[in-house]
Amino acid sequence: MYTFVRTVSGMPGKSAELWAFAQKLKAYVKEKCNLDMGLSMPSSGNPNRVAFISVTPSLTEFESAASKLAADAEYQKLIATIAANVIPGLVHEELWRSL
Numbered sequence: 001m002y003t004f005v006r007t008v009s010g011m012p013g014k015s016a017e018l019w020a021f022a023q024k025l026k027a028y029v030k031e032k033c034n035l036d037m038g039l040s041m042p043s044s045g046n047p048n049r050v051a052f053i054s055v056t057p058s059l060t061e062f063e064s065a066a067s068k069l070a071a072d073a074e075y076q077k078l079i080a081t082i083a084a085n086v087i088p089g090l091v092h093e094e095l096w097r098s099l
Helices: 015-033 058-068 073-080
Strands: 002-010 037-040 049-056 084-098
Touching: 002 015, 002 058, 015 049, 015 058, 015 073, 049 058, 049 084
Parallel strands: none
Antiparallel strands: 002 049, 002 084, 037 049
């Protein structure tokens, strides 16, 4: 199993916009890739963050979904809508392998 986690830090006061975007992105990824994405917000620390979490059974399935989204013009437009509300340099991605 592979768990992909992307954390995004929003501009101060923009958590509502970030959360609304996260809901749209979750629905879009489900529709296009049939991939369930979990959304989390921190219970401490910087409240203007969202974690996007997805789990795939294999690296191949993760790469397939990632490639499909990277080539999707509509996905790219959706991502661009939140850019002004995200702190540049504070988007982090990790891929975890279950042992």
